[in-house]
Amino acid sequence: MLSATPPATWQELQHAVCTIMLEAGLTAEVERTVALVRGKAEVDVYATENISGRSRVIFVECKYWQSPVPQAVVREFRTVLSDGGADIGYIVSKAGFQAGAVEMSELTSVRLRTWEEFQDEFEPAWISNHLLPRVEETFSRLFMSFEMPHEGPWPPTTDLKIARWRQLHDQYYSFIDLMNRFSRIGASSSGGRVPPLPARSIGIDHDELIPEEILDATGYRDLLEAVLSYAGPLLQEWEAYRQM
Secondary structure, eight states: OOOSSOOSSHHHHHHHHHHHHHHTTOEEEEEEEEEOSSSEEEEEEEEEEEETTEEEEEEEEEEOOSSOBOHHHHHHHHHHHHHHTOSEEEEEESSOBOHHHHHHHTTSSEEEEEHHHHHHHHHHHHIIIIIHHHHHHHHHHHHHHHHOTTTSSSOOOSHHHHHHHHHHHHHHHHHHHHHHHTSHHHHHTTTTOOOOSSGGGGOOTTGGGSOHHHHTOOSHHHHHHHHHHHHHHHHHHHHHHHTO
């Protein structure tokens, strides 16, 4: 799961779907008008994905309804996909799908997903294209320096600087160790996988020094948001240390 907090409106559902696809490495936009064989149609999210040099077009219909999506919606969407030249279509539903809708989608290019299922499908690509590079971009300069202060890119050269490095190390090492596991290097050492959530369950030394919203996040997007919020003051302290 990417986020444990569901969208609160149909607009939020559209934008959340679009954002996930963008961060997973696709191009995407909301509410695009597409030309059909006869007339036009508005697609909630229009996306393209490049796979090994081949591009495919994806239409997404978002249904923030209180009841399951019926068969008629799938039938109409199939026509839009066919006439609009899409390769794949997703219907993302807040309340699931009627049995007839599921039957109608079988052996077609229409994929029926709840909000949770949509997140799960794009989670691997989102982690690879967004989470890992964002963590590495934010913390890469700290990984080596927290491990080997005298051999890192900014070795302490005075007693005062060494003392300050030790303070920062004692306060933040557990957090930096956790972040390393969510970097490209950390994931590569685990077969390309990131740790499961919540992070509290994976066993981090002195995890009492890490904020609870990071340790207890159950969605990877929620984790990243909490991490980036916490990282601001840490990076400011690190920059002040470098300038000593």
